[in-house]
Amino acid sequence: MILTPDFDLTRENTLGLKSTARLVARIEDASVISALLDASERHGLPLRILGGGSNVVLRESVEAVVGLMRIAGRRLVEQTATHNIVEAGAGENWHDFVAWTLRSGFPGLENLAGIPGTVGAAPVQNIGAYGVQLSDYFLSLTAFDTRERKLCEFDRDSCGFGYRNSRFKSDPERYVILSVTLELPKCWKPDCGYAGLGRLGADTTADKVMAHVLALRGAKLPDWRRLGNAGSFFTTLWSALHMPIASKGRRAIRSPTAA
Numbered sequence: 001m002i003l004t005p006d007f008d009l010t011r012e013n014t015l016g017l018k019s020t021a022r023l024v025a026r027i028e029d030a031s032v033i034s035a036l037l038d039a040s041e042r043h044g045l046p047l048r049i050l051g052g053g054s055n056v057v058l059r060e061s062v063e064a065v066v067g068l069m070r071i072a073g074r075r076l077v078e079q080t081a082t083h084n085i086v087e088a089g090a091g092e093n094w095h096d097f098v099a100w101t102l103r104s105g106f107p108g109l110e111n112l113a114g115i116p117g118t119v120g121a122a123p124v125q126n127i128g129a130y131g132v133q134l135s136d137y138f139l140s141l142t143a144f145d146t147r148e149r150k151l152c153e154f155d156r157d158s159c160g161f162g163y164r165n166s167r168f169k170s171d172p173e174r175y176v177i178l179s180v181t182l183e184l185p186k187c188w189k190p191d192c193g194y195a196g197l198g199r200l201g202a203d204t205t206a207d208k209v210m211a212h213v214l215a216l217r218g219a220k221l222p223d224w225r226r227l228g229n230a231g232s233f234f235t236t237l238w239s240a241l242h243m244p245i246a247s248k249g250r251r252a253i254r255s256p257t258a259a
């Protein structure tokens with residue numbers, strides 16, 4: 001593990017806030033976590049996990065050991081009589097994962113296309129959009145319990161999912177999510193009940209729904225890569241460490257519209 005001091009996080013958060021972390025390491029597999037915990041104890045700093053940085057407000061100086069979640073990989077685990085079971089590493093980009101499932105012939109996640117961030121953060125606030133939320137398709141996840149220092153598995157019931165909520169959000173420092181497994185029904189039906197998707201007919205395809213969702217999202221919010229913005233579900237996480245400050249570099253706005 002390479003621990004980098006005074007790491008610039010400006011490009012690691014979608015608001016583009018200028019921020020420097022005391023110590024940073026990339027998490028490319030689970031074995032790094034124990035070493036990160038050791039470093040956190042040695043330096044007397046908390047361990048924080050950063051995915052795509054699309055739901056955090058960073059202080060100018062982050063007094064923490066920050067693990068940049070980069071665990072890669074996505075695969076078809078199993079095809080049962082009723083479901084396609086797919087898994088992705090926590091560091092995978094969420095939208096790329098959704099697009100991969102559709103390309104692979106496993107529809108279901110199309111309404112969740114275009115949500116910024118990583119697969120590993122998706123269960124934290126039980127991401128949702130256009131009438132669908134992660135928990136609708138969630139099967140299980142693997143996490144590292146930083147208190148017990150061991151790997152553990154969570155099924156849907158044990159995640160405590162609620163509206164943009166989960167046990168991982170209520171107890172943010174305890175678990176590092178490593179991978180997420182979803183079950184996508186083979187018997188696919190479009191979910192077009194949400195306003196804006198209604199004009200797609202019952203015979204539409206998952207690709208068309210995804211394209212429509214991306215167009216609707218693009219019309220409501222500017223692209224955060226060009227103009228830093230907080231999306232629609234803006235939660236100040238890492239609250240003990242971070243306070244909102246003016247965005248530097250990119251101009252930050254908060255949109256009152258739903259993404």
Ligand SMILES: Cc1cc2nc3c(=O)[nH]c(=O)nc-3n(C[C@H](O)[C@H](O)[C@H](O)COP(=O)(O)OP(=O)(O)OC[C@H]3O[C@@H](n4cnc5c(N)ncnc54)[C@H](O)[C@@H]3O)c2cc1C
Nearest residue numbers: 049051052053054055116117118120121127128129177231
């Ligand atoms: C333009 C825009 C549009 C958005 N639209 C939506 C939307 O439609 N629906 C929606 O639900 N959300 C939306 N969001 C919010 C955001 O995309 C989600 O919350 C997303 O899941 C955050 O992912 P991330 O990887 O960027 O998380 P980060 O911002 O990096 O982290 C968020 C929190 O999760 C924790 N975390 C991250 N990864 C892990 C991990 N592997 N293990 C444990 N904890 C972890 C972090 O410590 C932090 O507390 C939007 C945000 C933006 C900027």
